[in-house]
Amino acid sequence: MSGKHFDQAAAGWDQKQRRVELAAKIAAGISNALPLTKEMKALEYGCGTGLVGLALAPQLQTLTAVDTSSGMLEVLARKIAEDNISNVSPQRLDLLTEPLAEKFDLIFCAMTLHHIREVDQLLARFCDMLNVWGYLAVADLQEEDGSFHDPDAEGIMHHGFDPAELATTLTGLGLEQVAVAEVHSIIKAGDSGEERSYPVFLLTGKKG
Ligand SMILES: C[S@@+](CC[C@H](N)C(=O)[O-])C[C@H]1O[C@@H](n2cnc3c(N)ncnc32)[C@H](O)[C@@H]1O
Numbered sequence: 001m002s003g004k005h006f007d008q009a010a011a012g013w014d015q016k017q018r019r020v021e022l023a024a025k026i027a028a029g030i031s032n033a034l035p036l037t038k039e040m041k042a043l044e045y046g047c048g049t050g051l052v053g054l055a056l057a058p059q060l061q062t063l064t065a066v067d068t069s070s071g072m073l074e075v076l077a078r079k080i081a082e083d084n085i086s087n088v089s090p091q092r093l094d095l096l097t098e099p100l101a102e103k104f105d106l107i108f109c110a111m112t113l114h115h116i117r118e119v120d121q122l123l124a125r126f127c128d129m130l131n132v133w134g135y136l137a138v139a140d141l142q143e144e145d146g147s148f149h150d151p152d153a154e155g156i157m158h159h160g161f162d163p164a165e166l167a168t169t170l171t172g173l174g175l176e177q178v179a180v181a182e183v184h185s186i187i188k189a190g191d192s193g194e195e196r197s198y199p200v201f202l203l204t205g206k207k208g
Pocket residue numbers: 003006019023045046047048049050051052066067068069072093094095109110111112115116
């Protein structure tokens with residue numbers, strides 16, 4: 001999917017119950033796995049319409065919500081205005097080409113990694129942007145056979161991931177207490193109508 005696809009999908013994004021439910025499970029997984037506090041400055045990468053970020057924001061001091069799709073960010077900005085939320089700042093940015101100088105106590109990224117070609121580079125950037133004792137949380141699909149997205153979907157760089165391999169990468173980047181949990185399983189009907197299950201993992205770690 002291209003940025004344009006997400007711009008076009010933004011208005012109806014939250015109408016798919018499957019996405020709302022998944023985001024709630026990921027937010028709960030992060031909240032349960034990590035000691036979130038009102039002192040934390042957080043960054044979400046690939047925030048979309050804020051389904052995960054807005055669920056976590058009340059537990060944080062600030063949340064910088066980054067995405068490359070202006071359509072997604074417009075929907076998020078509308079929610080922020082309507083609900084009078086003061087600690088969430090949407091920002092349009094591609095971290096791989098426009099690094100942020102700021103450091104964060106928490107960086108999280110939900111269902112976005114499979115859209116990024118240079119995953120190792122992005123994970124290294126996340127680790128650089130963490131304060132010492134800061135936390136990283138990444139949720140995405142476990143390796144699948146390519147049937148999760150529509151065959152004509154653009155911008156799918158990976159058919160999920162082996163979380164153990166990503167965990168090894170994070171350990172190599174200096175993160176400690178690296179852990180993997182399954183937070184949800186997405187049930188979708190295949191072409192012939194049979195239901196298929198796509199597990200979603202949450203990978204967490206702490207900068208030592
Ligand atoms: C599947 S959506 C997930 C949105 C949100 N995290 C959620 O769970 O509802 C993927 C998001 O990643 C964003 N995205 C895709 N490529 C990106 C990139 N290179 N940098 C930042 N965001 C990107 C898209 O615009 C989209 O909002």
